[in-house]
Amino acid sequence: MVLDWLPSMPDAPHPTHRHISPQTIRFCPLCGAVLAPRAMEAGKRPEMVCTGCEFVYYMMQKVVAGTIPWRDGRLLLTRRAIEPSLGKWTFPGGYVDWGETVEAAALRETSEETGLTVALGGLLGVYSYASSPVVIVVYRARVLGGTLTLCHENDRLEWMTPAEVPWDELAFPSTMAAMRDFLTRPDDGGPAAGSALPA
Numbered sequence: 001m002v003l004d005w006l007p008s009m010p011d012a013p014h015p016t017h018r019h020i021s022p023q024t025i026r027f028c029p030l031c032g033a034v035l036a037p038r039a040m041e042a043g044k045r046p047e048m049v050c051t052g053c054e055f056v057y058y059m060m061q062k063v064v065a066g067t068i069p070w071r072d073g074r075l076l077l078t079r080r081a082i083e084p085s086l087g088k089w090t091f092p093g094g095y096v097d098w099g100e101t102v103e104a105a106a107l108r109e110t111s112e113e114t115g116l117t118v119a120l121g122g123l124l125g126v127y128s129y130a131s132s133p134v135v136i137v138v139y140r141a142r143v144l145g146g147t148l149t150l151c152h153e154n155d156r157l158e159w160m161t162p163a164e165v166p167w168d169e170l171a172f173p174s175t176m177a178a179m180r181d182f183l184t185r186p187d188d189g190g191p192a193a194g195s196a197l198p199a
C-alpha cells in the first residue's frame with residue numbers, strides 16, 4: 001500500500017519518506033551526470049535537464065490504483081501498519097508497476113493486501129492534488145472469493161457499514177474523497193447512503 005503522500009496534515013509525511021521532485025532530483029538516470037534546471041521554451045517553467053547527455057527529466061506523478069470492495073451493505077477498509085498515516089484507515093491500493101495496466105494493478109493490490117479476489121465494478125474517480133506526486137485511480141469492486149488476510153502493510157481489515165466509517169481517522173485526502181464519492185454515487189451495486197457522510 002503506497003498511497004503515500006499528504007499535503008499539510010500533521011501525521012504525514014514520515015521524515016524518512018522521500019520523493020523525486022525538481023527540488024530533490026540530482027543526477028541523470030541515463031548517464032549519471034548532474035541535472036540542472038533549464039527552460040525548454042521561453043516563458044515555460046524550467047525542466048531538469050542533464051548537463052551531460054541533454055536528457056530531459058520531466059517530472060510526472062506516479063499512478064496509484066485502488067479499489068473499494070463492497071459486499072452485503074459493507075465496504076472493506078484496511079488499517080495502515082506502515083508510515084505514512086500509520087494507524088489510519090484507507091482502502092486497498094498501491095503503485096501501478098511498470099508494464100502493468102491500472103486495472104491489473106487494482107486487482108493485484110487488492111489481492112495482496114486483503115486476500116480477496118475482486119471484479120472491478122467501474123471507475124469511481126481519479127484523484128490528484130497539485131502538490132502531490134501521485135494520481136490515485138479508484139474502482140468499485142465486487143468480491144468474487146478469497147479469505148481476508150493481513151499483510152505487512154495493514155494490521156486490520158474490517159467490513160464497515162457506511163455509518164461505521166471512521167471519517168476522522170482516514171489516511172489521506174484521496175481516501176476521504178473517494179469514499180464520499182462511493183457513498184454518494186449509488187450505482188454498480190454501491191450504497192445509497194449519503195446520510196452517513198459527515199457534514
Ligand SMILES: [Zn+2]
Pocket residue numbers: 028029030031032033050051052053054055
Ligand atoms: Zn544524462
